Amino acid sequence: MSGFDVMAILANPEFVRMLVHGVQMTLVVFAGSWxxxxxxxxxxxxxxxxxxxxxxxxxxxYVSYHRNVPTLVQLMFWYFGIASLLPPDVQFWLADHNSEAVFAVIALGLCQAAYFSEDLRSGLRAVPKGQWEAARALGHSFVGAMRWVLMPQAVRNAGPAIVNHTVSLFKNSSLAMAIGVAELTHVIKEIESRTFRAFEAYLLGTLIYLACTLLLMAAGAWLERRGRNAGPAA
Structure with a gap:
């Protein structure tokens, strides 16, 4: 259709409901996989x-596999491959409980864990060895030292990398469209096919994704500032 008219979408209650549902599903997949x-x-x-x-x-x-196989391939492997190996009763149960979203959360979560684990590992390496010795001198066990002294500092050190990969995970949630998850990208494509207003539909999707990622980055920056102001765990 000719002419720019984004209100042709926003003024339609059905399309607005679809957009809201798409954002909700995107957040569910993102939060679950995170x-x-x-x-x-x-x-x-x-x-x-x-x-x-x-x-x-x-x-x-594990890390090498998930960092070198495309995320989209992993999604399809879980949804079309692993799912076909499950017992029929389990398949029927999953089909009744949004199996697409379930497998999207599993696939994205397993994939992103490889990146997060490397972030935490780098953060832990950056903790001075004296912190470990001090924790042991204070009577902490290995678990206690990790829980109360080393890991809090490791997380602070890895904060920027974790935030970057969190934003990447949010954006990668759009890949769930490939296995039928009715998330934001899927909804945008559906609205475009109904209205034939490709520019307006994808502009809305772009702005929504941009707003969400900027909020995530702002939250990460706030947490990083708080982490810098906090002293080492005792």
Whole structure:
């Protein structure tokens, strides 16, 4: 259609509901995959610190796989490959509980965990060795020293890298469209196909993604400032 008219979309209640639902689904996929990624990253770091070459090699292989295979391929591998190996009852249950979003969270979370674990590992390496010795001198066990002294500093050191990869994860959530997740990009494409207003539809999508990523970066900058003002954990 000729002429720029973004209100042709925003004035339509159905399209507005679709946009809101798309943003909500994007946030659900992003939040779920972020929580999975950060939890798994901490676990991978703990395993890598074990006095075992096999454990270190296993984590290194995990990180190498997820950093070198395209995220889109991993999404499709989980949704079309892994899903087909599950028992029929499990497949039916997943089909009734938005299996597309479930596998998107799993695939994106597992992939991002590789990046987060390397961020945390670099942050931990940047902690002075004297902090470990001081923690042990204060009577902390290995777990206690990691929990109360080393990891808080490691997270602060890795803050900028974690924020960057968090923003990347949010943007990569748009790849979930490829397996049928009705997130923001999927909704934008649907609106464009109904209205034939490609510029207006994708402009709205661009502005929404830009606003969300800027908010994430602002939150990360605020947390980084707070981290700089905080002293080492005691």
């Amino acid at each position: 929580l999975l990624a950060m939890s798994l990253a901490a676990t991978l770091l703990a395993v890598r610190m074990l006095p075992s070459r096999a454990a270190e090699a296993g984590v290194a292989a």
